[in-house]
Amino acid sequence: VKRADLSGDPVDIAPWLLNKVLARGRRAGRIVEVEAYKGALDAASHAYRGLTPRTAVMFGPAGYLYVYFTYGMHWCANVVCSPEGQAGAVLIRALAPLRGLDEMRAARGSVVRRDRDLCNGPAKLCQALGITGADNGTDLLARRPRPGPPVAPDTAGVSGIAVPERVRLLDDGTPPPPSPAQGRRIGIRVAVEEPWRFWVAGEESVSR
DNA sequence: CTTTGGATCGTCT
DNA sequence: GACGATCCAAAGG
Numbered sequence: 463v464k465r466a467d468l469s470g471d472p473v474d475i476a477p478w479l480l481n482k483v484l485a486r487g488r489r490a491g492r493i494v495e496v497e498a499y500k501g502a503l504d505a506a507s508h509a510y511r512g513l514t515p516r517t518a519v520m521f522g523p524a525g526y527l528y529v530y531f532t533y534g535m536h537w538c539a540n541v542v543c544s545p546e547g548q549a550g551a552v553l554i555r556a557l558a559p560l561r562g563l564d565e566m567r568a569a570r571g572s573v574v575r576r577d578r579d580l581c582n583g584p585a586k587l588c589q590a591l592g593i594t595g596a597d598n599g600t601d602l603l604a605r606r607p608r609p610g611p612p613v614a615p616d617t618a619g620v621s622g623i624a625v626p627e628r629v630r631l632l633d634d635g636t637p638p639p640p641s642p643a644q645g646r647r648i649g650i651r652v653a654v655e656e657p658w659r660f661w662v663a664g665e666e667s668v669s670r
Numbered sequence: 671c672t673t674t675g676g677a678t679c680g681t682c683t
Numbered sequence: 684g685a686c687g688a689t690c691c692a693a694a695g696g
Contacts, residue, residue, distance in 0.1 A: 508688080533686095533690080536690070553688055573692095583689070586689090589690095649687085649689070650687095651686095
């Protein structure tokens with residue numbers, strides 16, 4: 463994935479992101495459901511009211527991860543797609559699990575029975591991949607994990623040097639669906655009518 | 671399968 | 684001080 467491909471109108475970028483891969487360490491899933499948020503042009507966007515500490519990442523360059531906390535307990539992840547000073551983003555709403563299902567299941571808890579329930583929601587996929595506020599501002603296009611200060615036992619490699627598993631956006635060659643399903647966004651109170659949600663038709667891992 | 675209500679806290683007014 | 688780009692358990696069909 464190239465940064466230029468992610469810089470533009472979120473409504474165009476969103477369907478383009480379908481069938482790309484979101485990965486962290488061994489865990490990976492195919493993006494099957496997204497929503498576009500058009501920043502200053504979109505009353506439902508967190509960036510609608512302008513630059514705040516929370517929304518700062520959205521005002522930066524494209525290809526970075528915007529993570530926010532909601533409902534007092536959940537994290538959700540967005541791909542920033544900002545052409546020149548705009549603050550657009552695409553919310554990742556669901557993944558079809560590809561690899562590291564065992565780690566996902568461990569991270570999600572024993573509640574989950576079916577594989578399709580591991581990542582079929584914006585907060586569920588963050589839980590499955592271990593995405594939290596600590597990942598806000600991550601460059602999704604960075605080639606390699608850079609050595610970081612935090613040396614946690616569970617992330618330390620054989621060498622003893624911490625190798626944080628960073629969230630990445632990958633293209634495994636699967637093209638976006640030629641004609642994705644499209645409809646209204648979910649869970650918002652304003653700009654409800656805009657058809658800026660896109661998903662892979664017939665995919666079972668799309669959110670309920 | 672669907673519907674309903676509770677949990678819980680960062681963020682901005 | 685109000686509310687949210689949600690999830691889950693419980694209960695009913």
